[in-house]
Amino acid sequence: MYRNASGFGRALRNAAVVLLCAVVGGGLLAACGSGENKEPPPSPSGTQGAASTAPAAGANSPEPAGERKVKDELGHELVVPASPKRIFAPYLEDSLLKLGLKPVAQWSNGNQALEYLQEELKDVPKLDLSTGLPSPEVLLSYNPDLIILHTSSYAGNGVYENYSKIAPTYVFNNASGNIEKSLLALGELVGKQAEAEQALKAYRDKAETAKKKLEQAVGGKKVAILRFAPKGVSLMGANYLCGYVVHQDLGLGRSKLVEKENSANITLEILPELDADYIFVINQYGQGTERLREMTESPVWKSIPAVKQGHVYELNDMHWLGSGLIAYEKMIDDTLKLLVQ
Template identity: 50%
Template sequence: MKQSCRNHCHMILKPVYILAILLLAFGILSACNAQSSNKEEQVETQANSESTKEQSVYPLTLKDEVGNDVTLPAKPAKIFAPVMEDSLLALGIQPTMQWSNGVKPQLYLQDQLQGIPEISFASGPPSPEAIMADKPDLIILHNSFYVENGTYEKYAKIAPTYVFKNAATDLEGSIKILGQLLDEQDKAQQAVQDYQEKVDAAKTKLASITEGKKVALIRFNAKGMFFMTDEYFSGYVLTHELGFEQSSYVKNGAFEVSLEILPELDADYIFLINDDNLGDEFLNELKESTIWQSTDAFKNNQVFETSEDYWLNGGIHAQGKVIDDVLEFLAP
């Protein structure tokens, strides 16, 4: 009798065990599904949060360097920044139109600007109608002259317009501002860092050549011969970045060059820049002069003719090419 009862109880309990196991399995499965669902929700929430974070930069309001508030409702897609194409490209951004002197654009950038329409500045800033036809989201003006001549007031009616006092005299600062305007701060920082590494490497390589040595840059155009100072473009690169000293003659305020002052010119190295070949007449006059040929720089073969295309431009690409030229001239 006891045996029969034991068997009967065992038969009853067995389905109960099976049911318990099944319930446990369903519980574990449900918990896993819940965890998986929670993870998916967390990933989705995080993605949405990151997306919102990316979009939260705009609308953006910045005060430009002449005191105007510039408000951007969204990230600009079409940018007009004449003479600042170099800096835009450093951030991986192409402008909608590119500056031209009426004959040609900035040739040293054409490998990155092919197909970008040119707009001529031969007769001064283009008309607002010419700019408006391109429907820019943002206009960037590289110096305050645009405010002084009334151009800013007209352009600002077309699109948000940011004005630099003089972008060419503060390359690092102007690129970082572009990074803010276009929400490309990381690219701006990287571009500046890469350029500084190039400067440091060149300065180290040239240290024994530049120490105690003075330079002069002479620019030739249709009006004559002129010294370039160390405040901008290639003049800035040679002195502030590569370690040359500026000729004391130039430092003391000399601007126009005449053959008569050449014997007084205390420059160990002289760089000649012919502005778009407009200064051919004056450059030839200089080269044929016996006074010129008697200067120490000429006699020591330390006179170099350069490319006006980028020696007369500011920007990471232009100044990087100037550095490459100087290394090739002096430390090949």
């Protein structure tokens, strides 16, 4: 039917910090379960917000040596270490690795972490975020000196207020909305500006080289990226994540169904309108199997020209739903392998 294309020594803070946590009291611990669970964006190519006050130095007090005052994308002012060493930044592992850094814990859904990063993160403990962010006392056990939240939805329900009492907490509006912008902001935040700029240049060079090869091999052809999930099937547009890579960075055409949309719901009734020469299939974390079987076994699916020609490829869901340049580079490699003969 289709072809497969991819084959926390400090247990707690020192006594002073523990005392501080006790002083903070029940208000902090009462929010243990707070934090909205956000499914990993599927990330690429954002900012707005409400102001808050800095948890550390006063507005007119001098910054301690080795620290800097910054403002996050929601308007919070905070004082951060010049060179943070223990960073908690769930779902930003890809970008941290690009800057030569490792987090104190890595995002996971149950026991399933970002598979494509496991060689680099094999010694980093997994932290299950399937039911929300960790409680303050769990996070405190990792002794972070900087907390970074990749989306504003993570900061709600008192999470920001609680986390900022543990360590400086920086919040992105949506780090997955524009990977290049987010990487530069992250580089500046952690004192790795040069590394961020170098990584971006290498990525842009790689994308430009691949784009030229694709123009020669399949110039003018359209690619449809179908994401199968428990709630339905969506056609990825060109404004974020893998859709951005394929359609913006690599210049491949997209279906009229997403010419002006970030994504489109695809049903059997709409399927005949899917104009694409190639179809990329993503089974989201293996949770879209039922939807995938239902659609691909239908006569409507089998009647699509791309299907008849054998131009349907199932992709690695982990890096094709990834949010960072490492994932993007792997997407480029896959696309060249599939479409450039």
